[in-house]
Amino acid sequence: EIVLTQSPATLSLSPGERATLSCGASQSVSSSYLAWYQQKPGLAPRLLMYAASSRATGIPDRFSGSGSGTDFTLTINRLEPEDFAVYYCQQYGTSPLTFGQGTKVEIK
Amino acid sequence: EVQLVESGGGLVQPGGPLRLSCAASGFTFSYSSIYWVRQAPGKGLEVVSGISGNGDNTYYANSVRGRFTISRDNSKNTLYLQMSSLGPEDMAVYYCARRAASSFYFDYWGQGTLVTVSS
Numbered sequence: 461e462i463v464l465t466q467s468p469a470t471l472s473l474s475p476g477e478r479a480t481l482s483c484g485a486s487q488s489v490s491s492s493y494l495a496w497y498q499q500k501p502g503l504a505p506r507l508l509m510y511a512a513s514s515r516a517t518g519i520p521d522r523f524s525g526s527g528s529g530t531d532f533t534l535t536i537n538r539l540e541p542e543d544f545a546v547y548y549c550q551q552y553g554t555s556p557l558t559f560g561q562g563t564k565v566e567i568k
Numbered sequence: 569e570v571q572l573v574e575s576g577g578g579l580v581q582p583g584g585p586l587r588l589s590c591a592a593s594g595f596t597f598s599y600s601s602i603y604w605v606r607q608a609p610g611k612g613l614e615v616v617s618g619i620s621g622n623g624d625n626t627y628y629a630n631s632v633r634g635r636f637t638i639s640r641d642n643s644k645n646t647l648y649l650q651m652s653s654l655g656p657e658d659m660a661v662y663y664c665a666r667r668a669a670s671s672f673y674f675d676y677w678g679q680g681t682l683v684t685v686s687s
Contacts, residue, residue, distance in 0.1 A: 493673075
């Protein structure tokens with residue numbers, strides 16, 4: 461099973477700042493099959509990115525993803541108030557599908 | 569508009585059964601693989617079970633294999649999860665999620681249904 465480790469656990473930033481979230485895999489994620497989700501309290505996760513760097517439908521371009529192999533990054537440029545949430549990475553290159561434990565982006 | 573609406577959650581005694589449902593609309597249900605993903609209170613996400621569009625292929629996490637059964641009724645656009653021998657470790661919000669075509673990430677999620685296991 462591929463274990464995904466997200467860091468930091470919590471990121472305290474102000475609106476307008478840049479957020480950089482990391483997702484490290486215990487083994488290489490094949491074909492960069494990595495997705496990112498955003499989850500707000502009481503709501504379901506929402507797909508942000510897939511294939512490491514492709515934005516899902518309707519996701520603003522201040523969200524970007526990068527990485528390959530075992531190291532992936534989600535960057536949020538110019539944080540908006542609605543971006544404060546928990547973010548999860550998920551690998552889908554190897555069964556079982558696994559998620560990271562999440563990074564909370566909170567208002568500083 | 570793609571919609572997934574879960575139901576059937578609630579309070580169940582340890583060792584008891586429960587059946588969850590997920591009603592789908594806004595897309596061709598029979599063409600899509602659908603999964604159950606759960607989230608224990610304050611915890612992360614765990615893929616529990618999945619089923620292919622025609623129901624021929626299923627997946628179960630080790631933690632639920634032998635206790636949970638996934639099924640679907642394409643004539644009713646509905647997914648089910650029959651759960652038995654429930655324990656405290658199964659207490660979570662259960663989401664149904666559509667697997668993206670030709671891939672294994674989840675492009676649409678329902679709002680979730682809470683399963684509470686307690687005596």
